[in-house]
Amino acid sequence: MIFEVHGLYKRTCRCIVKRRKLLQTFVAYTALGAGRLAHGNPLVPTGSDVEGPYYPVQSLPLTSSLLLNEQALGDPLTFSGRMLNTSGAAIPGLRIDVWQCDARQAYNHPADGSQRDPAFRGYAAQISDVDGRFVFDTIVPVSYGGRPPHIHVKIWRNQQELLTTQVYLEGYRGNDHRKIKPVKAAHNDDKYEAQFDFVV
Ligand SMILES: [Fe+2]
Missing domain, CATH: 1.20.5 (Single alpha-helices involved in coiled-coils or other helix-helix interfaces)
Incomplete structure (x- = not known):
C-alpha cells in the first residue's frame, strides 16, 4: 500500500x-x-509635433527646392529620406510638405513680419516616388525666437493628413527621435546632406 x-x-x-x-x-x-x-x-511611427503658426497660406508647389535661386543665404542642404510603413515597406505616392524659416530667421508667411531672404521660398512639396523616396534642396535650418533649428513637415495621402511633425538639428534640444545630422556632401564640399525616414 x-x-x-x-x-x-x-x-x-x-x-x-x-x-x-x-x-x-x-x-x-x-x-x-x-x-x-x-x-x-515593427518600426515606431514618427511622432507628431505642433504645426506652428507659419504653415504656408499659398499652395505649396510640387518642386524639389525651397530655394528660389542660388543666391539664397545659409548653408545649402539636401534633405532626403523615405516614407515607410511600420513594416519597413516603402510608401509611394504620399505628399510631403516641408517649410522652414530662412537664414534671416524669417518665414515666408504674412504673419511673420521679419525681413526675408528674397532668394528663399521657404516651402515646397514632393510626392514620394516608387521607392518611397523624397528629396529637397534647402538650407541647414537655423534657430529663431529661442527655438532649436528645425524643419516643419506635413505628410498627406491624397486629402488625408497623416502626420504633422518637425525634425530637429542634431546637437540642439528637440525630440531625440527626430534629429537630422547634416554632413558635408561627398561630391560638393560647399553642400550638406541629411536624411530622415518618416514612418506613417
Ligand atoms: Fe518653426
Missing part, C-alpha cells in the same frame, strides 16, 4: 515534471516568439 502510494506519488511527480517541461517548452517557445517579434520589430 505504501509502495502503491509511493508509486502514485512517483507517478504524480513524473506528471508534474512533464507538466513543468511542457510549461518550460511553452515559455521558451513564447520567448522565442517574442524574440522573433523583437527581431522583426
Whole structure:
C-alpha cells in the first residue's frame, strides 16, 4: 500500500515534471516568439509635433527646392529620406510638405513680419516616388525666437493628413527621435546632406 502510494506519488511527480517541461517548452517557445517579434520589430511611427503658426497660406508647389535661386543665404542642404510603413515597406505616392524659416530667421508667411531672404521660398512639396523616396534642396535650418533649428513637415495621402511633425538639428534640444545630422556632401564640399525616414 505504501509502495502503491509511493508509486502514485512517483507517478504524480513524473506528471508534474512533464507538466513543468511542457510549461518550460511553452515559455521558451513564447520567448522565442517574442524574440522573433523583437527581431522583426515593427518600426515606431514618427511622432507628431505642433504645426506652428507659419504653415504656408499659398499652395505649396510640387518642386524639389525651397530655394528660389542660388543666391539664397545659409548653408545649402539636401534633405532626403523615405516614407515607410511600420513594416519597413516603402510608401509611394504620399505628399510631403516641408517649410522652414530662412537664414534671416524669417518665414515666408504674412504673419511673420521679419525681413526675408528674397532668394528663399521657404516651402515646397514632393510626392514620394516608387521607392518611397523624397528629396529637397534647402538650407541647414537655423534657430529663431529661442527655438532649436528645425524643419516643419506635413505628410498627406491624397486629402488625408497623416502626420504633422518637425525634425530637429542634431546637437540642439528637440525630440531625440527626430534629429537630422547634416554632413558635408561627398561630391560638393560647399553642400550638406541629411536624411530622415518618416514612418506613417
Ligand atoms: Fe518653426
